[in-house]
Amino acid sequence: MKLEEFDYNLPEELIAQKPLFNRSDSRLMMVNREFKEIKNESFKNIIDYVQKGDLFIVNNSKVMPARLFGKKKETGGKLEMVLIHPTENEGEWEVLVKPGKRAKPGTIFEFGDGILEAEIKSTTPEGGRIVKFNYQGNFQQILDQLGEMPLPPYIKRQLDDPDRYQTVYAKERGSVAAPTAGLHFTPDLIEKIKEKGGDVIELTLHVGLGTFRPVKVTDIEKHKMHSEYYYLPVESAEKINNAKRNGCRVIAVGTTAVRTLETCKTEEKGKCVKSSKGWTDIFIYPGYEFKVVDSLVTNFHLPKSTLLMLVSAFASNELIMEAYQEAVQEKYRFFSFGDAMFIE
Structure with a gap:
């Protein structure tokens, strides 16, 4: 595929410069892959879409003052x-x-x-x-x-409260950029997910600056990803395998969770993932066959970015570009401190 297929026009004023006062007050675009439907919601209403047995897989990496x-x-x-x-x-x-x-x-x-x-x-x-x-x-x-928090280049000022660039479950220090899909979750929302019969389990991927490096090749298949350290604990792998055996959904919170889960996929009988740790440079773009992830919570990503390519691979480039066009029209907030999308 060609790089220009992942381009879109974004007015600069839609790039969120600071987080909302309440994390879960952000907007949520629901995207249904089967019916090609797009619906606008509030993030706190994600609880209405939680099904018994759902596993929300979160990245517990913590941003360093790097x-x-x-x-x-x-x-x-x-x-x-x-x-x-x-x-x-x-x-x-x-x-x-x-x-x-x-x-x-x-x-x-x-x-x-x-x-x-x-x-x-x-x-x-x-x-x-x-x-x-x-x-x-x-x-x-x-x-x-x-040190200072290494905010993305499109954020023009330092935060008054650096903790707002951390998820509420951040604990494993090592990232130079936040796994931003998780910034919308609060302890109260996590508790409500569990009350509905879902669960929130953790893995680790330390986000590197490769997240912000532009793709410079016209043919995207020639792009080389920067390696990042990951760790999928035994307990998390067991819960994921049990969920898949029982027909429950594995919901990745963020592209970093997707990349870790798909790195850890296995062909072992009765399992879809295997606990492991190491370095991954997995590059997911349209044509990739997902083995683990059933649904995805993600933010709105930069044009021509590898993150947008991953999201397009999970849904379809056509559907995602349609969703992004609607997000611009509806004046969603974009990028790290922006709104979210839930792809089912």
Whole structure:
């Protein structure tokens, strides 16, 4: 398929710049794949569509304060650094830097008046850097002290409350972007799902900056995804397998949950997923055959993005483009702090 098939026109004023006061006050577009129906709802009314036995699969990854502002130790030249993920070597991380011309191998940068230092070790094929951090004490505490939340580039200001860029169930630290479909859920809504006979179970996928990297190839099949760390616990896998055996729905909350579940699919008799952990670069686009996911809760995604391609694969490109056109007409709020879609 061609990249332009996933393009649409979005007025800039529909890009949500901050979260709503109440998480579940966002809007919800219901999309029925079988009947090609589109209906406008409130997110809190998702409870009306919960069936007994439904499993909502959520990504419990927590966003790190991964954006650091520092200076070159020798000259004082300023630099912005965003942590992506640690390497296998102690104290080393893959990062993105701006401006890149200042970050040559061997250069040392300092943050917080020297509380933290980073030596540039090498460059990566994608234009990032491998750095070695030097510090005294606990790295995560230093990051909490010096770092900022790495909001997406279309968000123009920092949040008054950084926790609003975390889901209420976030616990496993490691993402540089939030699994935003989960931002609509509240403890009260989760409790109501359970009261109706559904359940909410967790997996982990640490979201990398590849989420925001544009697809640059015309033929989308040639795009290469950035690898991200995932973990599907044994207990979660068992509940998913039991649900599928009993004919109940597996509802992925967000594209990260979809990618993890489909990475963990198995051909073992009586199972659809297998507990595992590691790195995934699975790229889901139209033509993909889903093995695990039955329904999907997701936000509205950027034009020409891999996230939009995944959603188009789950429904159809034609239906999703129709839904997005209606969302623009109805002035839905788009992207991370925007409204949601429930595809059945």
